[in-house]
Amino acid sequence: MWETVGPDVPSVIAERDDPLVDLANGHISAIVLRNVLSLDECHEIVGNLIARGLLMDPNAPDYQAFQDVAIPEGHFAPKGSDTQQAWKEDRQDESKKLRIDIGSSLGYRGNDMPAFFEHAKETHELFESLWSESLNPINTIYQSLTSLASGRKVKTAEELDGRRYGPAIIRAHYGGYSYKPHFDSVRKREGRTDYSVHRFENQFAGVLMLQNGRIEAEGAHGRIYDCFWKPEIHPYLANGTFYEYVRKHEIESTEVDLGGGELYFFNTGCIHEVPAVEGETGRIVLATFIGFSESDDEIFVWS
Secondary structure (H helix, E strand, O other): OOOEEOOOHHHHHHHOOOHHHHHHHOOOOEEEEOOOOOHHHHHHHHHHHHHOOOOOOOOOOOOHHHHHHEOOOOEEOOOOOOOEEOOOOOOOOOOOOEEEEEOOOHHHHOOOHHHHHHHHHHHHHHHHHHOOOOOOHHHHHHHHHHHHOOOOEEEEOEOOOOOEOOOOEEEEEEOOOOEEEEOOOHHHHHOOOOOHHHHOOEEEEEEEEEEOOOOOOOEEEEEEEEEEOOHHHHHHHHHOOHHHHHHHHOOOEEEEEEOOOOEEEEEOOEEEEEOOOOOOOOEEEEEEEEEEOOOOOEEEEEO
């Protein structure tokens, strides 16, 4: 069985000598940390974002007001081209299917390097005004990752000239927004050789659930397949037939269920998906990408 490890840092460290190496090698499917924030803390964070006008008020949802800043399903911007789709979309009622990003997405904005770093600078300024010293969910992710890093230094990604990437990104998903089977990689998907994060052999994600979308219930946040991306898989992903590949090759998968205040790390080189969640409360997460190489004493984190 392809297992997750958790439910807290001491348990993971007791079981695994170097858990991030195990994640890189695919020996485990995910590291799942329960209750790193309380539900009350999550409510406070989300309430502040709504009060600032950065997210939709579930009591008076205005989908039209956020259309201009919404990110289309499945879109990213590989180096040297306009945005592309990572998978085939089902074109149904799109009017309420929104993703709102608060932060600077390298995958979506990275084709214009000066503009990306200017946007990231504004993200740092915004985030500094959002969090209190006692309640900073970005610190929660970084501290958890540091505890798992076996002495490696965890830091926000930066270029040699000091330009910093966004430290994390808030993503709110409404109206059945989903992520079909796909993978994420600065190296293999986006080809961003001009960015410093290209140096890392592995790319992880860290995702902290702030609001599940099903009130306080746990729910399936993601499914991770024991299947690293390789060129032969591309047609199956692009055409929406990956499930046929899974059945043919008898590939295992792990479903990760998260409640508010819970955090998990996984290898984005493995094919993964996130099911749709209906309802106007939305699924809201704080997410990061993470650059990791076993022989590198630094771990870079970005959005």
